[in-house]
Amino acid sequence: MIPIAKPLIGEEEIEEVEKVLKSGFIAQGPKVAEFEEEFASYVGTEHAIAVSSGTTALHLALLSAGVGKGDEVITTPFSFAATSNCALYVDAKPVFVDIDLKTFNLNPELIEGAITEKTKAIIPVHLYGQPAQMDRIKQIAKEHDLRVIEDAAQAHGAMIKDKMVGSMGDMACFSFYPTKNMTTSEGGMITTNNSHMADMARILRAHGEKERYKHEILGYNFRMTDISASIGLVQLKKLDGFNQKRIENAEYLKEHIKGLTGIKPPYVSPKVKHVFHQYTVRVKEGKRNALMEYLNQEGIGTGIHYPIPIYKQKLYQDRGYDDNWPETEKAALEVLSLPVHPGLTIEELEKIAISLEAASENLFE
Ligand SMILES: Cc1ncc(COP(=O)(O)O)c(C=O)c1O
Numbered sequence: 001m002i003p004i005a006k007p008l009i010g011e012e013e014i015e016e017v018e019k020v021l022k023s024g025f026i027a028q029g030p031k032v033a034e035f036e037e038e039f040a041s042y043v044g045t046e047h048a049i050a051v052s053s054g055t056t057a058l059h060l061a062l063l064s065a066g067v068g069k070g071d072e073v074i075t076t077p078f079s080f081a082a083t084s085n086c087a088l089y090v091d092a093k094p095v096f097v098d099i100d101l102k103t104f105n106l107n108p109e110l111i112e113g114a115i116t117e118k119t120k121a122i123i124p125v126h127l128y129g130q131p132a133q134m135d136r137i138k139q140i141a142k143e144h145d146l147r148v149i150e151d152a153a154q155a156h157g158a159m160i161k162d163k164m165v166g167s168m169g170d171m172a173c174f175s176f177y178p179t180k181n182m183t184t185s186e187g188g189m190i191t192t193n194n195s196h197m198a199d200m201a202r203i204l205r206a207h208g209e210k211e212r213y214k215h216e217i218l219g220y221n222f223r224m225t226d227i228s229a230s231i232g233l234v235q236l237k238k239l240d241g242f243n244q245k246r247i248e249n250a251e252y253l254k255e256h257i258k259g260l261t262g263i264k265p266p267y268v269s270p271k272v273k274h275v276f277h278q279y280t281v282r283v284k285e286g287k288r289n290a291l292m293e294y295l296n297q298e299g300i301g302t303g304i305h306y307p308i309p310i311y312k313q314k315l316y317q318d319r320g321y322d323d324n325w326p327e328t329e330k331a332a333l334e335v336l337s338l339p340v341h342p343g344l345t346i347e348e349l350e351k352i353a354i355s356l357e358a359a360s361e362n363l364f365e
Pocket of ligand 1: 055056174176177187188
């Protein structure tokens with residue numbers, strides 16, 4: 001089976017982990033500090049705060065941005081549930097607006113219609129590795145005095161012109177889960193240029209302690225370990241190479257898909273560097289699951305990101321959500337992610353291309 005995702009861990013990562021294990025410093029220590037410094041420098045922000053996951057990064061970012069009980073947070077319903085669940089963690093209310101089906105990202109033109117006096121923040125997601133329309137989103141946020149928290153969990157190294165994803169919002173959150181463009185096993189990072197928010201995130205990450213055993217606010221244990229950070233330091237050096245390979249694989253797939261009936265390759269905005277966390281095609285209505293089954297039988301792993309809009313999840317239905325955004329609904333029925341990870345061989349890419357061609361002829365014509 002050609003897997004839909006595969007972490008690429010080499011001897012260097014193993015050696016660094018071994019060094020940390022032998023050092024005796026295996027919880028948060030010098031390697032986490034070094035990883036934060038390197039990551040901030042890569043993204044181009046003053047601060048980076050390493051945490052235990054992308055989810056805890058989002059949770060702390062909302063708390064650090066002052067989002068809390070009764071506040072509303074505008075976000076996309078077409079994402080992994082962590083994007084909006086973080087608002088629930090802080091007793092705020094996620095408010096969903098539709099995506100633009102072309103890019104699968106939040107449609108900025110719908111944001112203003114959702115703003116109320118309770119709105120406190122906007123969380124755009126750079127879905128599949130393609131940056132959201134940050135200029136427009138930031139402009140709206142400025143006019144309405146809202147915080148912008150980028151969910152960059154899928155977009156390490158993505159850019160809008162010469163600006164890195166993670167450097168454009170008030171804060172940004174990355175995930176280092178093994179399927180992501182770089183990994184630390186589990187792990188996450190917050191980036192920001194706001195010193196106050198950075199301090200808050202650091203304090204909240206470790207039980208609200210400014211000084212040892214002095215707890216002024218309710219904090220958590222959301223720390224990253226030096227074991228994870230040592231993997232992250234090596235992976236960060238490899239990130240641009242991994243992304244380049246993803247981009248080349250995406251280009252190969254596009255060349256082979258563009259003439260096929262029933263399968264539409266992803267749109268890439270000319271202003272951005274898309275880092276293809278996922279290579280997600282749209283499949284002719286009603287045929288997505290058939291294509292998925294066909295490819296799986298051929299030994300090609302696929303993914304549906306995401307089959308259920310967040311507002312239709314039971315968790316949200318139980319909270320009274322009854323949204324029904326048309327572009328999100330259509331995307332949930334049509335999307336199919338194909339393998340694009342940097343571990344793919346040319347033989348595997350060829351197999352994917354040949355199978356897509358055969359599927360298109362058998363299923364759609
Ligand atoms: C868009 C998005 N946001 C948040 C997360 C949460 O990250 P993690 O799995 O590291 O908690 C993920 C990862 O699965 C994600 O894809």
